[in-house]
Amino acid sequence: MMGLTMTRTRTQTTLNKLALKVAEAHGELAYLDGLLSGENAAAGQASAEAFSEAERGALEQRRTAIISARNALYVVIRQFDPDLDPAQIGSVASWKGTLKRFRNAKSLLRAYIAQCSALQRGSSGPP
């Protein structure tokens, strides 16, 4: 079993991992914002109004969750080192995870919406 210690060792590996999580949150948030504002024409959608009410709801819920996770990561990175500014971290595409197999923008969009809808159903499941 992992032992906890009184020392608070900070390693570059840990910082790298936290920074990657922030970059993934930034990446997904940029993608989501593009979808919801209708600016992301490359995603294969005509406009923001192309989403059904349910799809929009799922995307907006996902956006709220990403922002919450991002803010928690910001706090944790500042706890790691108060001199760091996590808002300056860029974005990466690895947030896609298993969705990266969808090379086509339209198919990625459909798969992403399906994933967000599934997450929404999972979070509003029976108590």
Next chain:
Amino acid sequence: MTQQKTDSALKWTLNELAAIKGERERIAIELCRLESRQAHLRGVENSLMAVLQTLTSGERHPVEPVPTVKAHRRYGERGQLRQFLRLTLRDAYPRALDTCSLTDSVAQHFGHEFATKQQRKDFQDDSVLNALGRLAKAGEIERLVHGLKGAGRATLWRWGTSLPTLDELHEASKPSVIGRGA
């Protein structure tokens, strides 16, 4: 001119009342600071829990439930406490500094605040004295004891130099005995 003399019992009671009010005011300010610190730490705790969820993807993590740990205070990079003490004593040389004032300097520099005298004492004993002891063992600083045994005794610390001590000079001044040839 007749001198007004306040009754000693009255004087003491008034003084004591003022002192107690002063101490309560200090406690109220400290409580405010602690409550604010508590609220900040609650936020940090919630964020760490959320990040833990992200890192484990919601699975159980190796230590559940997470116990409490009385962790060491942080000084930035490794060795910062010793480095600060080194620089402080070097700048004060040839003056020696006592443990108490060094502890105050460390606390001020690293922004540590103590809610109780015991906390401050624990910090002095566990962290400051530990670091000073290591520097003395490495020969970087000197430990001097000032005063006689008892409450008046103080431990002073001075930046170490390569100058010989009085005993070493005395030894060196003794004529060396050269063995006679056969």
